[in-house]
Amino acid sequence: RNGVDLIDTLHAGFAGVIPSPDATDVQARVYDLVRAGEQEEAERLFREIAPLLGFLMLSIDHLLCYGKRLTARRLGLGEVHDRAPADAPTAYGLETLERWSRHLGPMGE
Numbered sequence: 001r002n003g004v005d006l007i008d009t010l011h012a013g014f015a016g017v018i019p020s021p022d023a024t025d026v027q028a029r030v031y032d033l034v035r036a037g038e039q040e041e042a043e044r045l046f047r048e049i050a051p052l053l054g055f056l057m058l059s060i061d062h063l064l065c066y067g068k069r070l071t072a073r074r075l076g077l078g079e080v081h082d083r084a085p086a087d088a089p090t091a092y093g094l095e096t097l098e099r100w101s102r103h104l105g106p107m108g109e
Helices: 006-011 021-035 039-056 060-075 091-101
Strands: none
Touching (some): 006 021, 021 039, 021 060
16 A cells, blocks of 8 residues: 555554655655654654655556656656556646655655
8 A cells, every 4th residue: 555554554563564666765764763652753754745645546557657757756767658558647647746746855865
């Protein structure tokens, strides 16, 4: 589920989740904060990416369509080339992706 319920699964006793690469850096920080007992900061940081994760996880095809574009942007990789069969991005979807991810800088910074 791409970390949509990361904090809850950690509190339930899970060891972690396997996120897609689009916001892995933020999710790793949330994980570290929860493990360090810094719950308030973990929740604050998680709230910053929760709408993005919800948008991306509408379906696996949706995640592949928009998640790869966000990952490419954050890694500085340039244009994304889809392979058929693949969902094509829409103007609305790209606007929504931008709205929920504009606060994320390049990966690793």
